Amino acid sequence: MISGKINKILTSSFVDGPGNRAVIFLQGCNFNCLYCHNPYTINECIHCGVCVEQCPADALEMVDDKVHWIMDLCTECDTCIKVCPYSSSPKVRAMTSEEIWQGIDSAVPFLSGVSVSGGxxxxxxxxxxxxxxxxxxxxxxxxxxxxNGYVKKEDMLNILPHVDLVQVDLKCMDDELHKTLTGKSVDAVMESIRLVHEKGKLYSVQQVIVNDFTANEKLIGSTADFLVSVDPSIRLRLVKFRPHGTIGAAASWQSPSDEMMVDLQKTALARGLKIVSISIEESDI
Ligand code: SF4
Ligand code: SF4
Incomplete structure (x- = not known):
């Protein structure tokens, strides 16, 4: 069996797809977003050892020049991922599908599905x-x-027959701003949205609303125009940026107001999209 690089497994989540879902977070990302909410999933550990000394539970040690995580001692305090200078985690494990299944098996009767995120x-x-x-x-x-949809067409075509639903994160339609926010162009993301929709697997498109970047009606109008050109019935989720989990400058950014979220929702609906949800405080409407 092939092993995945697994950062974390949750056996219950109501915010990662429809219903109650187990969520598998994979390690490694091809974006480097300014406001990443899981920055410790971006890179693979380079075994520098910085986190080992900081662990208050002695759950990390160096073995043959590699950091080793002692799961039974870990208190999940997350000190290690906060001090890692390389946006990584010493707790990443190589796990096969069978091993993951054994870990979520007892929760299956209570689940609607399994989601994979990241990274x-x-x-x-x-x-x-x-x-x-x-x-x-x-x-x-x-x-x-x-x-994030930044994948070659042939790779997307390889995975789509094996998955039921896909959410694509579209940061914004302005290519220069997209490069500023993520380090990469938006073109491949747009192509993925078209392709996933054409194959009947697109569950939703998500856009995070960030003050000073994407919290403006012109950009949301562009997003809506693009999605309408694909299919006005595509579900758009506008999600309020929250600083929790971010690092660097983003940690001090403010969240957009509820009023701003409602205005952007109205803008997207006025451009012809039929389903636009927004996050207000802790809920989606
Ligand atoms: S998780 Fe980060 S700090 Fe710890 S050894 Fe790996 S790269 Fe270094
Ligand atoms: S989360 Fe990291 S720092 Fe905290 S106890 Fe576990 S290994 Fe140590």
């Missing part, structure tokens, strides 16, 4: 194919990916 899941497609096939063989759970 960027589509950097580990061979593992995902095997994992999703195992889920479908052993249960009626739906499978779901949260992706």
């Amino acid at each position: 960027e899941p589509l950097l580990q497609i061979p593992f995902l194919v095997e994992f999703f096939d195992l889920i479908h063989d052993r249960s009626n759970l739906t499978t779901y990916i949260e992706t």
Whole structure:
């Protein structure tokens, strides 16, 4: 079996796809977003050892010049990921689909599905194919990916037959701003949205609303125009930026106001999209 690089597993989440879902967070990303909410999933550990000395529970040690995580001693205080200078984590594990299944098996009767997030899941497609096939063989759970959409067309075509639902994160339609926010162009993301929709797997498109960047009606209008050109029935989720989990300058940015979110929702609906949800405080409407 192929092993995935696993950062974290949750056995219950109501915010990562429809219903109650187990969520598998994969390690590694091809973006480097200014406001990443999981910055410790971006890079692979380079075994520098900085976090080892900081662990208050002695749950980290160096073995043969590699950091080793002693899971049984870990208190999940997250000190290690906060001090890592390389946007990584010493707790990443190589796990097969079978091992993950054993970890979520007891929760299956209470789940609607299994979601894969990250990091960027589509950097580990061979593992995902095997994992999703195992889920479908052993249960009626739906499978779901949260992706930034920055992937080659042939890679997307390889994974789509194995997954039920896909959410694509579209940061913005302005290519220069997209490069500023993520380090990469938006073109491949747009192409992925078209392709996933054409194959009937697009669950939603998500855009994070960030003051001074994407919190303006012109940009939301561009997003809506693009999605309407693909299909006005595409579900757009406008999500309020929150500083929790971010690092660097983003940690001191303010969240947009509820009024701003409502105005942007109205703008997207006025451009012809039929379903536009927004996050207000802790809920979606
Ligand atoms: S997790 Fe970060 S701080 Fe710890 S050894 Fe790896 S790169 Fe260094
Ligand atoms: S989360 Fe990291 S720092 Fe905290 S106890 Fe576990 S290994 Fe140590």
